[in-house]
Amino acid sequence: MQQSENHPAGIEIALWQYSSNERDWNRWIRSLSQDERDRAAAYRFEADRASFMAGRYLLRQLLSLSIGTAPAKLVLSRDKDGKLRLEGRDTPQFSLANADGLVTVAVASGCDHVGIDCERIDVEIEEAAVASYCSRDEQRWLAELPTRDRAQAAVALWTLKESHLKALGVGLREDPRNMAFAWKDGVPVMVDDGDRLWHHRLIESGSQHVVALAACCQSGLPPISTRLFQDDSMPSE
Numbered sequence: 001m002q003q004s005e006n007h008p009a010g011i012e013i014a015l016w017q018y019s020s021n022e023r024d025w026n027r028w029i030r031s032l033s034q035d036e037r038d039r040a041a042a043y044r045f046e047a048d049r050a051s052f053m054a055g056r057y058l059l060r061q062l063l064s065l066s067i068g069t070a071p072a073k074l075v076l077s078r079d080k081d082g083k084l085r086l087e088g089r090d091t092p093q094f095s096l097a098n099a100d101g102l103v104t105v106a107v108a109s110g111c112d113h114v115g116i117d118c119e120r121i122d123v124e125i126e127e128a129a130v131a132s133y134c135s136r137d138e139q140r141w142l143a144e145l146p147t148r149d150r151a152q153a154a155v156a157l158w159t160l161k162e163s164h165l166k167a168l169g170v171g172l173r174e175d176p177r178n179m180a181f182a183w184k185d186g187v188p189v190m191v192d193d194g195d196r197l198w199h200h201r202l203i204e205s206g207s208q209h210v211v212a213l214a215a216c217c218q219s220g221l222p223p224i225s226t227r228l229f230q231d232d233s234m235p236s237e
Helices: 022-031 034-042 046-067 127-133 136-144 147-168
Strands: 010-017 076-078 084-086 093-099 102-109 113-120 181-184 187-190 198-203 209-216 224-228
Touching: 010 046, 010 209, 022 046, 034 046, 046 093, 046 102, 084 093, 093 147, 102 113, 102 209, 113 147, 127 136, 127 147, 136 147, 136 181, 147 181, 147 187, 147 198, 147 209, 187 198, 198 224
Parallel strands: 010 224, 093 113
Antiparallel strands: 010 102, 076 084, 093 102, 113 209, 181 187, 198 209
16 A cells, blocks of 8 residues: 555555565565676675665565555665765655665654664674763763673664764764763653754564664654555465
C-alpha cells in the first residue's frame, strides 16, 4: 500500500535480520540500479555482498512506501559531501546502516538531517580506540562503570557518534571527540548542543546489536515508529 507524500512528520525505522540464502539475493537485486548491481558484484566476500544488497533493497522498499515510486525506479545519487540522496528531491531524509547480519534504515519527514548506525553489542573496542573517539569526560565516565557495563557503554557511545556524523554527512572528517554525550533521564544528550535542535536515541533492536538514531528537527523530535521488517515480496512456501 502506498503512503501519501503529505503524511505527518515522523521517523520510520525498519530493522531487518536478512536471509543468507542466494535465492533471496537474486530477488533483491532486481530492485537495485545497475550501478548498485555492479558494486554488489565487485565485493570479494559473499557476506559483504549480501550486506550491501540487503541494505539497498530495504532502503528502496521504505522510500518506495514514502513517496509512492516503485523501488527499482528510485534514482539515488550522492551530494557534494558523499551522502546518499533521492535525486531531484530534498525530502524525505534517510539513512542506512548494517552490521553483522542486521540492516536498519531510517526515513524521516519533518527533519533537516537524520542518521542511523548499528553495531554488534559484543564487539571489542580497544582502549586506544576509545581514547580516539571519546572526550575526556566520557572516558572518565566509562572508567567509573562496572567492568561488565563498560564495554557495552563504549559501543553505545561509538554508535551514537557514528549516527550523528552520518546525519551531518561528514563521516570521520569530523573528530568524534568534539561531540560528547551525557545521559539525562536515561536519554543520551549531546553536551554543548547550543541550538538544541539535535535529538539522539538508542533504539531497541530485538537482536544483539546497538542501534542509534540522530535527528536534527526544527520543531522538536517527531514520533518515531520502529518495526522489524517483513519482506512482503517473499513467495509463500
